[in-house]
Amino acid sequence: MSVNDHSNITILKEIAELLNEETEMIPMLNGALSKFLNGTKFETGWIFFINEKGKSELVAHENLPDALAFNHCQHLSKGGCWCVSRYRNNELRKASNIIECQRIEAAIEADIGDHAGITHHATVPLQSGDERFGILNVATPNTISFSDEELELLESVAFQLGSAIKRIYLTKQEQEIALVQERNRLARDLHDSVNQLLFSVTLTARAGIEMSEQQEIKETFKEIQQLTQSALTEMRALIWQLRPKGLESGLIEAIKAYAEMLNIKLTVNVSGVIQFPSRIEETLFRITQEALNNVRKHSGVQEAIIYITVTATDILLVIKDEGRGFVIDPELSIPSIGLQSIRDRAIAVGGTADWVTEIGKGTELLVRLPY
Numbered sequence: 001m002s003v004n005d006h007s008n009i010t011i012l013k014e015i016a017e018l019l020n021e022e023t024e025m026i027p028m029l030n031g032a033l034s035k036f037l038n039g040t041k042f043e044t045g046w047i048f049f050i051n052e053k054g055k056s057e058l059v060a061h062e063n064l065p066d067a068l069a070f071n072h073c074q075h076l077s078k079g080g081c082w083c084v085s086r087y088r089n090n091e092l093r094k095a096s097n098i099i100e101c102q103r104i105e106a107a108i109e110a111d112i113g114d115h116a117g118i119t120h121h122a123t124v125p126l127q128s129g130d131e132r133f134g135i136l137n138v139a140t141p142n143t144i145s146f147s148d149e150e151l152e153l154l155e156s157v158a159f160q161l162g163s164a165i166k167r168i169y170l171t172k173q174e175q176e177i178a179l180v181q182e183r184n185r186l187a188r189d190l191h192d193s194v195n196q197l198l199f200s201v202t203l204t205a206r207a208g209i210e211m212s213e214q215q216e217i218k219e220t221f222k223e224i225q226q227l228t229q230s231a232l233t234e235m236r237a238l239i240w241q242l243r244p245k246g247l248e249s250g251l252i253e254a255i256k257a258y259a260e261m262l263n264i265k266l267t268v269n270v271s272g273v274i275q276f277p278s279r280i281e282e283t284l285f286r287i288t289q290e291a292l293n294n295v296r297k298h299s300g301v302q303e304a305i306i307y308i309t310v311t312a313t314d315i316l317l318v319i320k321d322e323g324r325g326f327v328i329d330p331e332l333s334i335p336s337i338g339l340q341s342i343r344d345r346a347i348a349v350g351g352t353a354d355w356v357t358e359i360g361k362g363t364e365l366l367v368r369l370p371y
Contacts, residue, residue: 007039008153008156010039011035011036011039011040011153011157012153012156012157012160014035014039015032015035015036015157015160016160018031018032018035019032019160019161019163019164020164022164023168023171024168025059025165025168026059026060028164028168029047029059029060029161030060030061030062032157032160032161032164033045033046033047033060033061033062033136034062036138036157037062037063037138040150040153041140041150042122042138042139042140042150042154043063043118043139043140043141044061044062044063044064044065044068044116044118044138044139044140045061045062045063045136045137045138045139046058046060046061046062046064046068046073046076046136046137047059047060047061047126047134047135047136047137048084048134048135048137049133049134050084050087050088050132050133050134050135053312053313054084054088055313056084056134058073058076058077059134061073061076064076065113065114065115065116065118066112066113066114066115066116067107067108067110067112067113067114067115067116067118068104068107068115068118069113070107070110070112070113071112075103075104075106075107075110076103076107078103079102079103079106080102081101081102081103082098082099082100082101082102083096083098083101083121083123083135083137084135086123087125087132087134087135092123092124092125092135093125094124094125094151094155095122095123095124095151095152095154095155095158096122096123096124096151097120097122097144097145097146097151098120098121098122098123098137099120100120101119101120101121104118104119104120104121104139116141117141117142118139118140118141119142119144120139120143120144120145121137121138121139122137122138122139122146122150122151122154123135123136123137124136124151124154124155124157124158125158125162126158126161126162126165127158127162128162128163128165128166129166131162131166133162133165133166136154136157136158136161138154183242186242187239187242190235190238190239190242191239194235195232195235195236195239198228198231198232198235199232201224201228202225202228202229202232205221205222205224205225205228206221206225208221208224209221209222209225233261233262236261237261237262237289237293250274251274251281251284251285252268252270252274252308254285255268255285255288255292255306256268258288258289258292259292259304262292262293262296263296263302264292264295264296264302264303264304265302265303265304266292266303266304266305266306267303267304267305267306268305268306268308269305269306269307269308270307270308270309270310271307271308271309271310272308272309272310272311273310274308274310276310276315276371277371279349280315280349280369280371283345283346283348283349283351283369284308284315284317284367284369286345287317287342287345287346287353287367288306288317288319290338290341290342290345291304291319291342291365292304292319293338294338294339294363295319295321295323298323298324298326299321299323299324299325299362299363300323300324301321301322301323303321303322304319304320304321305319305320305321306318306319306320307320313370313371314368314369314370314371315368315369315370315371316366316367316368317365317366317367317368317369318364318365318366318367319364319365319367320362320363320364320365321362321363322362323362323363324359324360324362325357325358325359325360325361325362325363326357326359326363339355342365342367346367346368346369349369349370350369350370351367351368351369351370352367352368353365353366353367354366
């Protein structure tokens with residue numbers, strides 16, 4: 001066994017140990033990339049995740065020269081390049097030398113920092129079985145081409161990374177399934193116990209109104225009935241939030257059913273095809289739920305309009321009411337937990353959420369989600 005063979009086995013072993021220990025995607029990718037660069041002649045590297053539509057995202061990088069790191073890696077993050085194009089066309093099957101890289105060339109031409117002799121790179125797909133996740137690129141100063149041995153080592157690391165990425169995705173899916181099961185259990189418990197108790201109280205209060213002859217007692221029972229009815233509506237809304245009934249029939253039908261339960265007259269306008277991943281669909285539904293709850297509780301009106309526009313890369317959701325509106329002070333944080341929840345949900349999937357509102361002129365919620 002040569003010295004290089006022994007060194008390569010050591011690198012692969014160290015990377016395997018790190019991959020087995022890490023449970024979070026980005027720290028895992030950065031850690032593995034760092035170990036690989038420290039143990040080889042490669043000096044810089046970066047990883048793109050590429051989705052089914054071919055959209056690439058720079059998710060990890062290590063030891064980039066100034067020209068590539070400039071302005072949050074703008075030249076690596078944007079524009080076309082040969083390796084991503086080959087990957088999209090399913091032509092990138094193994095570790096390969098890149099003859100030229102448009103992104104590196106653009107960074108050098110822009111003259112926004114030292115490129116440290118990085119002009120070319122090697123690339124390899126990240127995959128596990130038939131599932132593909134993206135590409136790993138590595139480079140060395142003043143190096144145009146890498147040896148077969150270096151490319152074989154790169155391919156071995158890519159194989160390890162692909163398996164680890166698959167494991168983390170599976171773990172996340174299992175966690176999401178467990179969370180859904182727990183939500184369903186809690187929703188059943190609330191429906192079977194608290195919901196039934198509140199319903200019983202409303203019936204008791206109604207009977208008390210009919211049986212009492214004193215007006216003061218009748219008014220007391222009426223107040224109990226109204227308060228309990230409000231609590232019952234809140235409870236049903238909470239159960240919906242835990243377990244969104246109707247999503248199996250489609251997002252729009254679920255939104256309409258939820259609005260009907262809240263006694264909100266809802267107009268829905270859709271542009272484009274409603275067909276996107278389940279996580280995005282549930283995020284849209286949860287955001288719409290919270291927005292409709294805000295309309296019911298705070299707007300002073302019982303009507304709202306929803307616009308959903310689907311493009312090739314984004315979903316735009318607009319929810320408008322003609323209610324009392326509110327004041328947003330830029331010096332203060334978001335004025336309610338409900339609004340913060342909407343923004344948090346949007347950010348969690350890489351989107352944005354903003355409001356346009358004014359006292360007496362209603363509220364308009366603007367949500368943009370990538371998919």
